[in-house]
Amino acid sequence: MDFDYPDGTPVLRGVSLDIPRGFRVALVGPSGAGKSTLLALAERFYEPTAGAVRLHGVDARELPLAVLRGQLGYVEQDAPALAGSLRDNLLLGAPGADDAALLRVLDAVNLCGLVHRTPQGLDAQVGDGGVLLSGGERQRLAIARVLLAAPPLLLLDEPTASLDARNEAALAEAIDSVSVNRTVLVVAHRLSTIVRSDLIVVLEEGRVVARGTHAELVDASPLYRELAGRQLLV
Numbered sequence: 001m002d003f004d005y006p007d008g009t010p011v012l013r014g015v016s017l018d019i020p021r022g023f024r025v026a027l028v029g030p031s032g033a034g035k036s037t038l039l040a041l042a043e044r045f046y047e048p049t050a051g052a053v054r055l056h057g058v059d060a061r062e063l064p065l066a067v068l069r070g071q072l073g074y075v076e077q078d079a080p081a082l083a084g085s086l087r088d089n090l091l092l093g094a095p096g097a098d099d100a101a102l103l104r105v106l107d108a109v110n111l112c113g114l115v116h117r118t119p120q121g122l123d124a125q126v127g128d129g130g131v132l133l134s135g136g137e138r139q140r141l142a143i144a145r146v147l148l149a150a151p152p153l154l155l156l157d158e159p160t161a162s163l164d165a166r167n168e169a170a171l172a173e174a175i176d177s178v179s180v181n182r183t184v185l186v187v188a189h190r191l192s193t194i195v196r197s198d199l200i201v202v203l204e205e206g207r208v209v210a211r212g213t214h215a216e217l218v219d220a221s222p223l224y225r226e227l228a229g230r231q232l233l234v
């Protein structure tokens, strides 16, 4: 698959990507390699200039847009929160969910502490755009919303910003929770996320230069070894 941005910037060249059902696929590579662009193509925000992105074996372009969007969940890097309560933010994903379901997903992403922090519980306000939450908490709240909505396919752009050890572990657990019984394509920057993926795709300058599991790539790909050696992949 080839892709140039509408302004003519060439980005992807000869990339073939098939995301098998139930897999967690991690996209890794240096900054500017085309990882976020590939996510945007899977979402059909853009269409490839040539070739296809196949989701569960089906060319994304063959699905009616409404069907594709209905199957996709997307958690962006700096996921904003709605100015409202924890409950308001979660119900966006699944209107009508009961409190037990809300508490279950908050627990899955390690955010139960927010409920117990104030007497308001689930009605605690998160502030405009979620300013009362940390960046890590905002992203985990977005993941909790996806858990409630339960789309079969999740696209996730992991934050590049460094996280403290607790937030990092909480994010890894949240991604694990959301990956159960679901297909996940994640732009991954953290070794903790990457090593637990079923398939890792290494991009460099718009091309797939290697793919495999962590163990395979450590042996086969000097670029992957270098990225992994830095622990934090950018």
Ligand SMILES: Nc1ncnc2c1ncn2[C@@H]1O[C@H](COP(=O)(O)OP(=O)(O)OP(=O)(O)O)[C@@H](O)[C@H]1O
Binding pocket: 005, 006, 007, 009, 011, 029, 030, 031, 032, 033, 034, 035, 036, 037, 038, 234
């Ligand atoms: N909307 C756009 N229009 C034109 N060029 C773009 C656009 N978005 C990104 N690019 C260019 O496409 C290339 C790939 O960008 P992309 O964001 O996909 O890389 P990335 O691997 O996700 O990088 P990072 O890890 O830094 O987010 C870069 O050269 C970038 O400058």
